[in-house]
Amino acid sequence: MDDVAVIVPVHNEAPVIHGVLEEITRVFPRVICVDDGSTDGSVEAMESLGVVVVCHPFNLGQGAALQTGVEYACGDPSVQYFVTFDADGQHSVEDARNMIVVLRTEPVDVVLGSRFLGDVSEVPRFRKLALRFAVHFTNWTSGVTLTDAHNGLRAFNRAFAAGLDLQQSDMAHASEIIEYIGKHAFAYREMPVTISYTDYSRSKEQSLLNAVNVAFDVLVKKVTR
Amino acid sequence: MTLDQVTIKVVIIAGLLAALVLFFVNPNTHGSRATQKIGVVLVVAFGIIVAWSPNISNEIAHRLGVGRGADLLLYVLTLAFVFSLLAHYIRSREEARRIAVLARRVAILEARMKVPPE
Numbered sequence: 001m002d003d004v005a006v007i008v009p010v011h012n013e014a015p016v017i018h019g020v021l022e023e024i025t026r027v028f029p030r031v032i033c034v035d036d037g038s039t040d041g042s043v044e045a046m047e048s049l050g051v052v053v054v055c056h057p058f059n060l061g062q063g064a065a066l067q068t069g070v071e072y073a074c075g076d077p078s079v080q081y082f083v084t085f086d087a088d089g090q091h092s093v094e095d096a097r098n099m100i101v102v103l104r105t106e107p108v109d110v111v112l113g114s115r116f117l118g119d120v121s122e123v124p125r126f127r128k129l130a131l132r133f134a135v136h137f138t139n140w141t142s143g144v145t146l147t148d149a150h151n152g153l154r155a156f157n158r159a160f161a162a163g164l165d166l167q168q169s170d171m172a173h174a175s176e177i178i179e180y181i182g183k184h185a186f187a188y189r190e191m192p193v194t195i196s197y198t199d200y201s202r203s204k205e206q207s208l209l210n211a212v213n214v215a216f217d218v219l220v221k222k223v224t225r
Numbered sequence: 226m227t228l229d230q231v232t233i234k235v236v237i238i239a240g241l242l243a244a245l246v247l248f249f250v251n252p253n254t255h256g257s258r259a260t261q262k263i264g265v266v267l268v269v270a271f272g273i274i275v276a277w278s279p280n281i282s283n284e285i286a287h288r289l290g291v292g293r294g295a296d297l298l299l300y301v302l303t304l305a306f307v308f309s310l311l312a313h314y315i316r317s318r319e320e321a322r323r324i325a326v327l328a329r330r331v332a333i334l335e336a337r338m339k340v341p342p343e
Contacts, residue, residue, distance in 0.1 A: 052336060
């Protein structure tokens with residue numbers, strides 16, 4: 001797994017970040033944390049583990065943090081595969097490992113996690129509804145057919161990473177990635193993943209009202225292109 | 226509704242639609258910057274004329290089907306406000322994008338200095 005870079009965007013995750021990174025580094029030695037202007041000691045917690053920490057001088061949003069991580073990782077020619085992994089501990093490292101196996105063995109450029117392909121009983125009902133709506137919206141704007149549009153766990157190869165240019169700083173980046181897949185006709189695949197809805201990850205979730213912002217940004221971008 | 230009222234309605238609606246178009250086209254072209262300059266010159270010229278002879282605004286208003294010159298000014302001002310709001314929104318979005326690129330460059334350089342490439 002030496003040729004895999006795991007990119008973790010971090011914004012004020014001090015209570016959990018140490019544990020999450022420990023889990024990741026057990027499987028993936030190369031972790032790139034992008035601190036997006038944390039003010040709660042997350043940076044110290046990350047640095048104590050010896051992972052690479054790239055610090056935004058101020059908060060730029062999760063999309064911007066992912067782009068920073070991808071660009072940093074691209075600077076190292078030995079990195080062939082990239083994983084994006086949320087810092088709040090909702091993803092499973094085992095799922096990420098399975099995605100890399102698929103990337104290595106099958107002719108796909110990008111593997112996306114979907115919480116709706118597996119057991120969905122864990123997903124809170126209202127959130128399920130909102131995510132279903134999001135996926136229909138994104139499928140309609142991108143022409144890519146997915147079951148889960150806003151899953152933070154993804155894996156992709158170098159060709160995919162090299163052309164990635166996320167402009168939407170905030171949560172609209174998830175739709176932007178999917179549009180990027182559709183526009184360049186990358187070979188994609190969805191894999192079932194488990195999301196642990198802990199009290200902590202729930203407290204960090206974006207408000208559903210933010211979906212209005214996301215939809216607006218995506219539409220404006222689509223019209224202006 | 227008289228024909229005159231239709232005129233002012235068309236003017237206002239066309240202005241608002243033009244604002245929408247401005248919102249969606251790339252604001253950094255020579256054409257749109259030239260349009261802005263012409264717009265400024267027109268506004269100043271109109272201001273001078275109206276200041277010199279306030280009756281002219283009344284007359285223009287009547288021709289457009291608006292009761293008073295003051296009302297017409299209010300409508301025009303509203304349009305101008307919407308235009309400038311959108312122009313600022315577009316500019317600030319573009320600036321935010323540039324700042325993000327700059328901040329990213331700084332962050333990456335700083336991180337590479339800390340961890341020398343193997």
